[in-house]
Amino acid sequence: MIKVGIAGYGVIGQRLADGVALQKDMELVGVADVSPTLAIRALKEKGMPYDLYNAIPGNDKAFEDAGIKVSGTLEDLVQKVDIMLDATSAGVGAKNKEIYQKYHKKAVFQGGEKNSVADVFFHGYANFEQGIGKQFLKLTSCNTTGLIRAVDCLDREMGVEKVAITIIRRVADPGDYHRGLTNALQIDKAPSHQALDLMTIMPHISATGILVHTPVTHGHIITVVATTKRKANKAELLETFRKHPRIRVVSIEEGFLGNASLFRYARDLGNPRGDMYEIAVWEDSVVESGNDIMFAINIPQESVVIPESMDAIRAALGMQSERLEAVGKTNTYLGMGKWLEK
Amino acid sequence: MIKVGIAGYGVIGQRLADGVALQKDMELVGVADVSPTLAIRALKEKGMPYDLYNAIPGNDKAFEDAGIKVSGTLEDLVQKVDIMLDATSAGVGAKNKEIYQKYHKKAVFQGGEKNSVADVFFHGYANFEQGIGKQFLKLTSCNTTGLIRAVDCLDREMGVEKVAITIIRRVADPGDYHRGLTNALQIDKAPSHQALDLMTIMPHISATGILVHTPVTHGHIITVVATTKRKANKAELLETFRKHPRIRVVSIEEGFLGNASLFRYARDLGNPRGDMYEIAVWEDSVVESGNDIMFAINIPQESVVIPESMDAIRAALGMQSERLEAVGKTNTYLGMGKWLEK
């Protein structure tokens, strides 16, 4: 039983904790954070299903004042685990790394950290093999993770030479008050980091892209213009995506009108927090552009990286040595791709 | 065991179904709807935990095409139950009433129907007694339900003579694409219907108010200027609210910055769909205005009417004859007010 700890119990950290708790070959030892945030208060109201560790030694009073039990420090937590998932704010992970190194523990960092923090920039489906046995892995960010799922899926089936992407980015998560945008679209300097990151993970593909921020909270939408090695038509593209356990194919006719429909659907499914692990491809969006093919995908930014983070634990600790076996374990425990069983 | 059916499996209908399923003295016989909406598709993906009835006889093909099993018609469902909860679109309930009458069944309508559809306009805490044994009850709308909870709570403690309310209304639910507002506040003709409805339920109170629509989805905020019979100070007001099992007292310091914080918190609590049954009062909002007192409450529009709807079943069928006993049963089964046990 692999022992796992979580540093940072924010939007991603909470979901990592829930994800680890679902893996039958892993044990969640505890989570660490710096103050009694709403997420920690919810943990308390739920009766502390996960033990809480204090990421700032000497800061226990804030937790005590909120009536929240603390089981030790981050350093205590690190000593009890085989691997840490670090989902702290950008830059903090690099600092925490010193503690992980001190106790010779492995760690998986999230997309906000610099690439240099890790030995490998990792994606469960695209480059699992490169993560095997490594001490420090860094996950791709939410958009990149979802994008690579789709591109890797196509690449393995029909070969992808080039992609030009447009990222229509949600600007905040539901409940975010520290950032936001009001009645405005905002453009970033191109090429977007997601295109560059894709090329780091999949160096045989040429990628570029433009990112536009939009004032919404329920998922990014990415349009992809893909140049494939052999001409792909719409039917074939959809068939390929439908076989992937982490990709849903949806349609406007069913009622999936946009990113908010997918959020509503996940809530209606009874998924905890209304989360969805899968990206979605709109059937109605697929169009051929000469020899290229174009389509739109939806990225549930809060939860999309959870499966690949579980894959990263499997790689780092060598729990499985084969890519499809490893991602398959993750999928089974997270309940992904059930539609493929039929 | 009281047998309950649901007509309309939309935003409210789904939550009514979940709420009934939690009542240990009720049995959910099934839900009826007219087409394979996203909510029905989610029901299918979950393995049909609730039986589905077709609200439009002869319309089975649409469900069949979506691979969804239909267990009969709405009329079939009505015959199997003791009471129907009607959460169909405004106006449809009045039509469905003919079926309910044909089989001499009781029914609870939601706030969108006209008052004339029912024998009594009902609120579990404020006028439970008037619902006892009635055949047709109509619930107050989401804003009115939450508002009355707060005003009734004060009224029973210190007497309320008059309220002037400002309703800052969310304009759509998460995932709504059929209505919306973009970068605009919209004002309604005053007085708002919520003030008028409050006076129907609590005729001894004078109420007026102004409603402003805002382009958000996670809960209404209402400010209330209340003239109480005896002067109330902030501490006393908060103490009164804190004793109510359907009212949370929250603060900015804890991290509850607005309506979206409460939505996030409910998700973090692991509540199904990220729902919250309680209204919230902001500690930081309470101010005295001469002899009046002013405060702000949050109304989770998707789920706030569920408890009072359960109360309505209890009243209509005489399951409990005493107000506090009845609402207490509802609270227990819905897990409300656990903080009072400490």
Add this chain to the structure above:
Amino acid sequence: MIKVGIAGYGVIGQRLADGVALQKDMELVGVADVSPTLAIRALKEKGMPYDLYNAIPGNDKAFEDAGIKVSGTLEDLVQKVDIMLDATSAGVGAKNKEIYQKYHKKAVFQGGEKNSVADVFFHGYANFEQGIGKQFLKLTSCNTTGLIRAVDCLDREMGVEKVAITIIRRVADPGDYHRGLTNALQIDKAPSHQALDLMTIMPHISATGILVHTPVTHGHIITVVATTKRKANKAELLETFRKHPRIRVVSIEEGFLGNASLFRYARDLGNPRGDMYEIAVWEDSVVESGNDIMFAINIPQESVVIPESMDAIRAALGMQSERLEAVGKTNTYLGMGKWLEK
């Protein structure tokens, strides 16, 4: 002096009127509408700079009640002019056409009408020649008008074979209350009509695209992946755009962070209504994608079609027989492209 009338004094109609009033070789005879809207009330408050005609005979009372002087009916207006600009709601133009035909008058319809209403689907820069002398012309819609400006500009310089576009569409205009979207992105069935329309105007180019609605009001953003006949680099692309009097090249560094910056800038320029006739290309968005080139443009949806509508008058009435002479007249009178004079 060409005499012009306007049918429909809404978002577009008002701006057409202002545009015609600026053309020194045209005279605005009057505008017609059906009721005392805010736009008409503003006309009154300004002292009726334009005469108002009643588009619904017998409906004068509504205007009288609002104290607004009516100078006759739409049919009266039509008789006084050489050409009508029809900016009525979709479908009304086709009906008005009967009046225009009755008096053998020319007309220019806006993008909302069906193509069949007109003899030619028109764009001032792309196919001016085809509009010359025609009785009925239909303008391209706002997105298509702006998109074609950019694509035609490239096509004439370096040849364009294919474009794949992503339209990030504003969902309402400032002040719209009859439509809106709240916290959601919405996807349309692909290919978008704008891509199809582009191919109607420029049949030698292959175009496809995906459109996503976003809850903002200040301009669409379109990303274009263009396959050019000869490889274009970023510098050359920008140089080409900079020479076009209806295209601004802007940068993030200057402060143009998104569509709302351009709206603010137009207000700061003192442009009436805060309007901008030009589309903008972001310098920072231009990236090469293999042999293709990708860039993002901003479309000020309220006013972008005004210049091409003036061009359409020039074509229909043969005021100029040469494309560049005609668009040049329009540009001069609208004050466009002044930066080219330096």
Add this chain to the structure above:
Amino acid sequence: MIKVGIAGYGVIGQRLADGVALQKDMELVGVADVSPTLAIRALKEKGMPYDLYNAIPGNDKAFEDAGIKVSGTLEDLVQKVDIMLDATSAGVGAKNKEIYQKYHKKAVFQGGEKNSVADVFFHGYANFEQGIGKQFLKLTSCNTTGLIRAVDCLDREMGVEKVAITIIRRVADPGDYHRGLTNALQIDKAPSHQALDLMTIMPHISATGILVHTPVTHGHIITVVATTKRKANKAELLETFRKHPRIRVVSIEEGFLGNASLFRYARDLGNPRGDMYEIAVWEDSVVESGNDIMFAINIPQESVVIPESMDAIRAALGMQSERLEAVGKTNTYLGMGKWLEK
């Protein structure tokens, strides 16, 4: 001819400059800012109708690189004027004050500065007399300015004892990218500063209030519950407001559905930047609440303080010694209250 300078050419500073330029008894000497913002770039594109001074000595290069002519430093500007209007970011005004003192010049600060920066906290209609001859005046903020206009208007007619306000605040201005809120309402600690500020200006009135931020850009809406000395009915209230040159009475029936309608109307009026100096009261919002009266007003946040800022110049320099004469001059030059002439 009074010579005026402006420090800070942002949202407010630009409008102050335009406002001063309209006063026939004032001369705008120039404006000062720290960098070539969009507003300054627009000034350049307009041909520098106002001279620009550099607020950071030695920083000329940034302006030069943008091709913008600088006429001197802020200190140079101060020496040339009789009075400065300081519309710099909060806190900067207090620093600039040293320069104003050095040259014994008067200054008017905007609402963002601390009250202690000035000799008097000023509102043209409510306490003009207190500003006469003072060296340093501070204007009330946008919400407070508009609110006091309405309350002062009532107070002079029928006496106001108490107000309880709900401020539904726009969270950013059009084009703001440095702040924003997405799909959330946010509540502030009560009482709101606007209520406290009102009591500073009008100490005989008891005021409290709650402020809620909303994700929109086109104007705040405030609901006011006013306790008047003698009972006021709706008709009388409206008649009182209609006589005020800085208050518009509008209705839903006319098409004024909310804050965005007023923005649209101001654009349609042809007002520069689509600005409106007047606040608006919705006829449809006025309701009686026992002996109190309740109503809703709209505050155009970008431009509402301009008239009172002109009043402040008149007071500080003793241009007029009588309140109504002074505000009347401002109104005439700004074209306010023309509807009263009929």
